[in-house]
Amino acid sequence: MTILSINKLYKSFGGLSAVMNFSFHMGRDELVGLIGPNGAGKTTVFNLITGVYKPDQGQIIFEGRDLVGMTPYNICAQGIARTFQNIRLFNELSVLDNVKIACHKDVQYSVLGALMRTPAFFKGEAKIEQDALKYLEVFKLDNKRDELAKNLPYGEQRRLEISRALATQPKLLILDEPAAGMNPQETNSLMQMIQMIRKEFGLAILLIEHDMSLVMGVCERIYVLDYGQIIAEGLPQEIRNNKQVIEAYLGEELN
Amino acid sequence: MQEFIQQLVNGLSLGAIYALIALGYTMVYGIIKLINFAHGDVMMVGAFVGFFSITLLGANIAVAMLLAMTACALLGIIIEKVAYRPLRNSTRIASLITAIGVSFLLEYLTIFFIGPNQKVFPATAFAVKAYDIAGLSILNKDVFVFVSAVALMLVLQYIIKYTKTGKAMRAVSLDMEAAVLMGISVDKTISMTFAIGSALAAAAGVMVGVYYGTINPLMGIIPGLKAFVAAVLGGIGIIPGAMVGGFVIGLLETIVSGYGNSLYRDAVSFGVLILILLIKPTGLFGKDTGEKV
């Protein structure tokens, strides 16, 4: 069952074509990877899907609805969440609050309720606290709930970002270079975490990654982007041996 | 028709003054993305330096202007070093708030030391003559203001295009990190930008003194704001834009106060600002560079 299908997406900035004729599809439970050399346009594709940019042409159909033109927060409500290449946490807020914000879109009381401290407010706050803690526990961050996000070590910041994204209860989770800056052990834990997320939460995952061990290790299907266009698509084994892909990554080892 | 052309002439002089001030705003914004709130007040200081040069030192108008420009160039460099440089890596809002502080500081220090009352620019400094050309009364001070302003703008263009400093300024405003890697002293370049911008504002200040006859410590606020609008109109950070913007605002204002309601004269600039910000914040000549996500 296709969850996301993109048809002939185009996006240029000024005179520069960032994404051209990008077509893509993935299923409800799939784990798909989007790889390509730096500057290929991968993050641009993510920004287009999540509504940060508006495509010049093309459609982005998610669960039957065209997302083009929707605001980012609406797209999030539809069920897509993401993490960022350069971590974007709410730095001056605590770990717990970061996740609580992800729970805000389903808040169970009104502004008036908050101002007047109604019973609905206390019930709603308790629920948010409960839900947020649940997500922190999955990622073993619950013991750091009151730490400021900016004070966490890098690896934990990445985990918090993923935890926060999951708290929006997405059907599709988009991860932008989750392994950036990680050593092989951390990358391994990340791989296990991604597998665990898939099983626990039953969602589709789309990721950008440069670390090939991660990509080959978890992705079921891979798309390769170069200069804004797809140059290859298929199973990890196929991609590994694809001449065009190897050329695009000239000099890089695909093992 | 005649009256319209007369208005145009007045508008051009006013526009020239705004353009000079606008250049300072735009250059500073182009290089460190800061709205130098205090710029209008630097103009005021320039006017006072010019005033005291004439009254205390008996200088003529040209020397007075030169002294004002030098003094304000120094003032600009000092302000940048003390108030803005420490915040270069801070948020833009922090710098903006500080700039507001500097602005008030300059105004009230001036009031404190020199008194709040306006000073009259001595008529002897610039004997006003009127020329009758094609039925229009063109005053020599119109000519003076316009010609000096254009001359200064040409000098600026030369500096930006053909000197090393100018190239450095362009480089730093395009990409500060790359400029550092190319061996450009960013600190010196930024100082130079402030110096030049402040000097131009000082010249404008002296011109205001000559043109309107009086100066006072709070004279920088409204013209400063209008010149800022001019800079935004032309595209903040774009030098030819500031020049064009200055003339447009000057002409607009003269026409509105000539034909329309002079009570709303100041509101015109505010209105233009709001319109630009809502319709095309990058200004007439600006390009939109989005934020990288």
Added chain:
Amino acid sequence: MLVVLFSLIQYGISTRMLSQYYQINLTSMCINIILAVSLSLINGFTGQLSLGHAGFMAVGAYAAVIMTTKLDYPFLAALVGAALAAGMAGFVIGVPTLRLKGDYLAIATLALGEIIRVVLQNIDYVNGPAGISGIPKLTTWAWLFGGVVLTLIVVVNLVNSSYGRAIISVREDEIAAELMGINTTKYKVLAFVIGAGFAGLAGALYGHYFYIIKPETFNFMKSFDILVMVVLGGLGSTTGAVIAAIFITILTAALQPFPEIRMILYALILIIVMIYRPQGLMGNKEFSRQTLGRIWGGRK
């Protein structure tokens, strides 16, 4: 505790123990607290630099004064009307301008604050630049106290809720907030409207204590004064805003005979705070029961 504070001062006023001088300063203090706390909601918690707060104060002041002097409404109605009018102005101004970022937003709000002033100067119904005088002194300690308490309750309760977290997330990282499902425009406008509304309330209280209101009273200088309070107190701390408002009121009173020195001092405060301690006095911490407990009881 609040009851004690209220009664104490009420007693002082009724028995004339607190002289006129103290009463005037107390009034200014309360009005400044309302102004500073309302601005801190916009500038501090939402991170949107608004430089036209005095404009909202003006809208509220004029609305209330018109209601009491020309339309014969009771004071309570005038206060509500003032807050609503200012809140509406906040909405009308906020929706188009809150699309702008950072310094552009700041300048736009400055310009709009000035436009409000210029427009008021040109309306004959309110006597243009001369303003409205002879306003009945309807503001009493009770109203001031009530105003301050209401402002604090609303702002504190809002900030300490999911909506407050949403507002703060806009300040921290607007794009991330959007992508986590927060309608950032809605929350910016919400904070703006609430902040504006309370500024209007402050304006109404001001007008009915100090006999006259003129457009000149609500100029950029006034917005600057409020900004100094918020920056000094800490952009993101209600407690800080209150403390700074009290401090600045006292300073203003002390420097009454030296207006230039006062302005020079405020300018220096702004510059020095931004360079050396940009988080202000309180940073984004508040005096919570926990903090007080820690200071007094050594509890963790």
